[in-house]
Amino acid sequence: MTVESPAELTVRAPERAPAAPPAAEDPAGGAAIVTRGLTKRFRGGQVAVDGLDLTVPAGSVFGFLGPNGSGKTTTIRMLLGLVAPTGGTHELLGLPLARALPAVGAVVEGPAFYPYLSGSANLLRFDAANPAASGRDAARRVGRALERVGLSAAAGKRYRAYSLGMRQRLAIAAALLTPRRLLVLDEPTNGLDPQGTREVRALVKEIAGDGTTVFVSSHLLAEVEQMCTHAGIMSHGRLVAHGTLTELHAGRSARLRVETPDLAHAAGILASLGLADVRAAGEEVTAELGEHAPDRVNAELVRQGVAVRGLAVARPSLEEVFVGLTGEGFDVDG
Amino acid sequence: MRTGKLVRWGVPVAAAAVIGAAVAAGPVIAAVGSDPVLPERTASQLLADAAAAAERQSGIQPMSGTVTKTASLGLPALPGADAAGGDSPLALLTGAHEVKVWYGSGERFRLALPGEMSEKNLIVNGGQAWLWDSASNTATRLKIDLGPQAKHTPPTPQPTDMTPQQVAEKVLADAEQHSTVSVTNTDQVAGRAVYQVSLAPKDPSTLVKEIKVALDGETYVPLRVQIYAKDSAEPAFEVGFTQLSFAPPAEENFTFTPPAGVTVKDQTITGAELAKTDRMDDMPALKTVGQGWSTVAVVPFELPSDAQAKQAVDSFLKGATPVSGTWGSGRLIKTKLLTALLTDDGRVLVGAVTPDKLTELAGSR
Amino acid sequence: MSTAEALVLPATRTSVTWRLLRSELALTFRRPRNLVMMAILAAVPIIIGVVIRLVGSEGDAGGMIAQTAGNSLMLTVVSLFVLVPLLMPVAVAVVAGDAIAGEAGTGTLRYLLTAPAGRGRLLAVKYLNAVLFGLALTLTVATAALLTGLVLFPAGDVTLLSGTTISLGEGLLRVLAMVGYVAAGMAALAAVAVALSTFTEVAIGAIAATVVLIIVTQVLRAIPQLDWLAPYLLPTRWTGFDGLLRDPVPMSEIWQSLLAFGAYIVLFCSLAWARFTGKDITS
Structure with a gap:
């Protein structure tokens, strides 16, 4: 791993301290995660991640999107130092991994805890493994983390008796034990019911609201679209696109959809206004909106006596973006 | 991020090398380190x-140590050797055995035979x-009524009518009749230069x-003492000190x-x-044939009538x-090291000779 | 960053390791399975004591039994002698073999490492934990045996294997030394088990491999043709604590055994380190 310039960092800690989340701006130009040519070739010769160049801006909610088996989890394991890359470099928060990790919370491939321990005992266990956390106020930290995910009432219950949603929330609580600058969440809503999914999404938004960078992997396009400011799309171990959601959408323009019985009339007006790709079918006319303002288009239609029953602007979904980029369908069931 | 693969695995390999060297070469290093201590003789x-x-020192001088006997005679596993326990005569034929000895001044010594969670001791004090x-x-x-002949004497001849030089020449002349004698001064036993x-x-058979x-x-x-068999680099039989100190042992060793x-x-x-057992007077009509290194003992033999013993002999x-x-x-x-022949006419011939030589000697009654 | 102020001052390296070790010990000594093993092993001296009390007084009993019936301290020695060749090593193997493989199996290993516990530190703490479990187990057995002995048999001077008599106080000191010796032997085994534990993600596999190794070495030891190998095998060394019952105590042999334990510890801990620090955690 390369270290850009750790000397510039201000660390509010004694010199011996292994790591503390530095409060100063990181020197990597505000990037929470940077990878350069990150590659993992497994012993069998199979390439799981192939030359990944990824930049996750600090403060963003980054959706790491891709079907199952596209190399998302292997990438996350490399980022967290669980798996050694066979090529390339990466850094978190502009720091060497060992110093960055205390400032990174992670949920990797679902929750894993000691079944015979209670929720709070489990959190104390992982808190003890963090060299940047002091034992003195561990209980307070654990209590706060449990409260944050709404598990205070179940703190004394054995993990064995937890429901899937509670387990997932406990894993997030473990990731939130100490203040984090980066949160890595691998499929955080996997296996949750709609209620649990909503809770997790709300939690992610709240965490992001505090200024924490959130890196969330998912195979659910809708989820990423709802939660994220940025996204990267993985396919067969390669990053096929990444940027802000707006940037990703930019390639495909939004379409205007007009519901009306006067198909021919409406189509003629839209064409005369200069909208491209005008199509009429059934009871609606669609066209590429381009730079036109939908309200102006509507006013013109009404002025010329078209009976407008409905008018909508359809942004292209990430799925369409994905299909456009890879020419493949997206496995939504996962 | 992580230490290189070569460096990482180099650590256990280095640890294994150091341990291996300490186990295998420890005595060698010690021997090399004190190579030229003894003058040539x-x-x-x-x-x-x-x-x-x-002659100067009568009797054995005070010392203590551990004597280990190793025999790898290449015998098949002896029936009953295990069952009979570590100190049975049968068990002594195979494997390693350890005796601790303490010699004090005068007629005092202690022998200890340590076993697992047990110990046999012989303590002699006058x-x-x-x-x-x-x-x-x-x-x-034990009340020992010692005769004058049973005194502890070192296993070197002490005829008083000859000078040490004469004794040496006579012994050597006898030995060189059948053997090539040589001396080295570079070895160590129990940390002492020897x-x-x-x-x-010289006898090929x-x-x-x-x-x-x-x-x-x-x-x-x-x-x-080590006895080497032909075609074998390791001694077939060895008895010697593995640990030795010439400091006088503590007095407590000789009181019980x-x-x-x-x-x-x-x-x-x-x-x-004591003398009787030493001379084996009760051995039935032992005689020898052959001479020098090819001397073979001939003993009349009868299969034991006791069923259990018979079975043991049969399986052997x-x-x-x-x-x-x-x-x-x-x-x-x-x-x-040894060949034994049990003839159908009821003789046992035993000698440190090849089977050919033994069968040849079986003909000479 | 607003949350950074809430961060506590990080502690020193030693106190960080000590905290992780305390957490590890709490896990080990709260785990029902481990407590049951300790209880079973502690029951063995009680059973032996009661049996000797019932049988041993019938005159013609052998040396150790007669000595046990004659002195309360000897029950500790006999109990260790019964448990050290197999049962205690198995219990230690269960805890030490579980060390890394158990965490990998439940998936908690990935969370410990991202916490981040640090691979070297986690391994050291896991090994120390197994060593302390071995020590606690030996102390538990010895204490159970001492108490049972004091209740069932007379206390007084102790007869050593060499036939020498020592005072009860010195006898107690020697028993304490035996506990230390046995714990060192178990520490050597723990190193082997922890090393095996880094090669698998199935705890039972590491435990079973260690137990099989113990049994195989016990068998090898019993083959007379392999006598030359015996001094290098752990089980040969384990029962060497009987040297502390001799007069004089064969110190050179005891040091040799402790050196052998040390060699095992160095070799297998370095193997475990080499494997674990380079391992891809995919569980």
Whole structure:
């Protein structure tokens, strides 16, 4: 791993301290995660991640999107130092991994805890493994983390008796034990019911609201679209696109959809206004909106006596973006 | 991020190398380190020195140490050797055995035979002796009525009418009739520099390649005897000190008070009894044939009538090779060092000779 | 960053390791399975004591039994002698073999490492934990045996294997030394088990491999033709604590055994380190 310039960092800690989340701006130009040519070739010769160049801006909610088996989890394991890359470099928060990790919370491939321990005992266990956390106020930290995910009432219950949603929330609580600058969440809503999914999404938004960078992997396009400011799309171990959601959408323009019985009339007006790709079918006319303002288009239609029953602007979904980029369908069931 | 693969695996490899070197080469390093300590001696000079030293100090000088005996005679697993326990005569034929010895000044010594969670002790203090066996919780008071001949003398000849040099030359002349004698001064036994006297038989029909006797470089006390069989780099039989100190042992070693609650027995051994067992007078008509290294003992033999013993002998003879010749027929057992022939006409021939030589000697009655 | 102020001052390296070790010990000594093993092993001296009390008084008993019936301290020695060749090593193997493989199996290993516990530190703490479990187990057995002995048999001077008699106080000191010796032997085994534990993600596999190794070495030891190998095998060394019952105590042999334990510890801990620090955690 390369270290850009750790000397510039201000660390509010004694010199011996292994790591503390530095409060100063990181020197990597505000990037929470940077990878350069990150590659993992497994012993069998199979390439799981192939030359990944990824930049996750600090403060963003980054959706790491891709079907199952596209190399998302292997990438996350490399980022967290669980798996050694066979090529390339990466850094978190502009720091060497060992110093960055205390400032990174992670949920990797679902929750894993000691079944015979209670929720709070489990959190104390992982808190003890963090060299940047002091034992003195561990209980307070654990209590706060449990409260944050709404598990205070179940703190004394054995993990064995937890429901899937509670387990997932406990894993997030473990990731939130100490203040984090980066949160890595691998499929955080996997296996949750709609209620649990909503809770997790709300939690992610709240965490992001505090200024924490959130890196969330998912195979659910809708989820990423709802939660994220940025996204990267993985396919067969390669990053096929990444940027802000707006940037990703930019390639495909939004379409205007007009519901009306006067198909021919409406189509003629839209064409005369200069909208491209005008199509009429059934009871609606669609066209590429381009730079036109939908309200102006509507006013013109009404002025010329078209009976407008409905008018909508359809942004292209990430799925369409994905299909456009890879020419493949997206496995939504996962 | 992580230490290189080579560096990482280099650590256990280096650890293994250091441990391996310490285990295997420890004695070698010690030997190399103190190589030229002893002045060179020819065989006759050495024997003369030893005889002179033996004259100077009567009896064995105070010392303590561990004597280990290793035998790898290449015998098949002896039936009953395990069951009979670590100190049975059968078990002594195979494997390694350890005896701890303490010699004090005067007629005092202690022998301890340590077993797993047990110990046998022989403590001799002048005319008083105790035999202690922790396994049976028994202390036996031995009354030894020593005859003058049973004194502890070092195994070197002491005829007073000859000078040490003369003794040495005579002994050497006898030895060189059958063997090549050589001396080395570079070995170590139990951390002490020794002279190693080697006797290599000239007779081609013996199984013995070489006998080595190590004499302490300072006191000339024999510290080790090794017998090498032909075609074998490791000694087939070895007895010697593995640990040795010439510091006088603590007095407590030579006193024994039976602990409370143990069985105390009394037994008297007279000098005559000791002498008798030494000479094996009760051995039936032992005679020898052949000469020098090819000397073979001939003993009349009868299969035991006791069923259990018979079975043991039978199972032992299962591995024997049937042989026959003009002398008759029999069964042959060969080990690295000894060959035994059990003839069908009721004789046992045992010698450190090749099977061919043994069957040849079987013909000469 | 607003949350950074809430961060507590990080502690020193030693106190960080000590905290992780305390957490590890709490896990080990709260785990029902481990407590049951300790209880079973502690029951063995009680059973032996009661049996000797019932049988041993019938006159013609052998040396060790008669000595046990005659002195309360000897029950500790006999109990260790019975448990050290197999049962205690198995219990230690269960805890030490579980060390890394158990965490990998439940998936908690990935969370410990991202916490981040640090691979070297986690391994050291896991090994120390197994060593302390071995020590606690030996102490538990010895204490159970001492108490049972004091209740069932007379206390007084102790007869050593060499036939020498020592005072009860010195006897107690020697028992304490035996506990230390046995714990060192178990520490050597723990190193082997922890090393095996880094090669698998199935705890039972590492435990079973260690137990099989113990049994195989016990068998090898019983073959007379392999006598030359015996001094290098752990089980040969384990029962060497009987040297502390001899007079004089064969110190050179005891040091040799402790050196052998040390060699095992160095070799297998370095193997475990080499494997674990380079391992891809995919569980």
